[in-house]
Amino acid sequence: MSEAVSAALEEAVARLAAAGVERPREEALRLLALALGTDRGGVLARRPDPLPGEAESRLASFLERRQAREPLQYLTGEQEFHGLTLAVDRRVLIPRPETEEVVDALLGLDLPRGGTVADLGTGSGCIALAVKAARPDLRVLALDRSPDALAVARANALRHRIELTLVQGDFAHPPRDWEGRLDAVVANPPYVAEAEWETLAPEVRDHEPRGALVPGESGLEAYRVLIPAARALLVPGGALVLELGFQSAAPVQALAAAAGFRDLAVREDLRGIPRILVGRT
Numbered sequence: 001m002s003e004a005v006s007a008a009l010e011e012a013v014a015r016l017a018a019a020g021v022e023r024p025r026e027e028a029l030r031l032l033a034l035a036l037g038t039d040r041g042g043v044l045a046r047r048p049d050p051l052p053g054e055a056e057s058r059l060a061s062f063l064e065r066r067q068a069r070e071p072l073q074y075l076t077g078e079q080e081f082h083g084l085t086l087a088v089d090r091r092v093l094i095p096r097p098e099t100e101e102v103v104d105a106l107l108g109l110d111l112p113r114g115g116t117v118a119d120l121g122t123g124s125g126c127i128a129l130a131v132k133a134a135r136p137d138l139r140v141l142a143l144d145r146s147p148d149a150l151a152v153a154r155a156n157a158l159r160h161r162i163e164l165t166l167v168q169g170d171f172a173h174p175p176r177d178w179e180g181r182l183d184a185v186v187a188n189p190p191y192v193a194e195a196e197w198e199t200l201a202p203e204v205r206d207h208e209p210r211g212a213l214v215p216g217e218s219g220l221e222a223y224r225v226l227i228p229a230a231r232a233l234l235v236p237g238g239a240l241v242l243e244l245g246f247q248s249a250a251p252v253q254a255l256a257a258a259a260g261f262r263d264l265a266v267r268e269d270l271r272g273i274p275r276i277l278v279g280r281t
């Protein structure tokens with residue numbers, strides 16, 4: 001006879017704790033809910049019931065993946081971002097809460113009605129989709145070098161019926177016909193230095209796409225290419241909004257100043273970390 005839901009829950013908590021997962025009970029409940037096709041309340045209500053065979057094998061597979069420290073979001077296949085439920089999988093970086101603040105910084109600028117914004121390094125499409133959802137009057141362009149990431153962004157755009165122009169390309173060579181035409185460029189580029197990569201949690205280091213996180217040895221390589229490229233894309237008075245990496249505010253600000261941006265300001269995120277650079281051409 002199969003074990004009860006309550007016993008499966010306790011076993012899952014123990015296995016996740018042994019694997020070093022930070023909130024094992026919360027996550028065990030989440031995985032059981034996923035395996036049973038219910039929510040947290042549904043799991044708790046079914047504690048005395050036997051765990052059906054199908055749910056048992058689904059749970060076993062989820063636990064195996066989570067014990068290998070695969071992020072929970074890749075198991076559930078979803079991440080909330082700026083009010084949108086986005087599909088995520090191993091092809092894209094999981095959108096982070098601090099990036100929602102990048103979206104807010106962009107939306108706080110007085111972008112012209114019907115203007116054009118480009119999101120460089122769109123990944124799951126999170127920034128581009130959130131901007132277009134909040135400002136449907138804008139034309140939103142989204143570029144990434146990864147065809148895999150663009151496929152996820154496309155699926156997310158279809159899921160929410162949000163219109164984006166998705167383009168495969170490199171920061172160094174955005175489409176020529178964008179030059180001098182954009183009202184804003186926004187980006188959360190890869191900014192993790194090689195040495196820092198080794199120190200990251202296994203969820204990030206072993207499972208999220210390395211190319212979305214590490215641009216090179218110093219962590220500044222993507223900014224070096226992207227900032228002058230963005231400068232050439234913008235109209236006079238156009239805005240640049242960049243997410244900043246750990247301790248990168250000063251060097252990135254210097255790169256932006258050298259590329260001719262003015263009115264540069266660094267904003268802190270909700271945790272008090274310098275997180276966003278805003279500038280104007």
Ligand SMILES: C[S@@+](CC[C@H](N)C(=O)[O-])C[C@H]1O[C@@H](n2cnc3c(N)ncnc32)[C@H](O)[C@@H]1O
Nearest residue numbers: 095121122123144145146170171188189190212
């Ligand atoms: C840090 S992720 C950000 C993804 C998404 N915008 C977000 O905030 O979650 C950086 C993205 O930039 C893309 N990327 C990295 N280097 C690039 C390059 N040289 N040219 C174009 N895209 C690049 C990666 O494929 C990845 O999707």
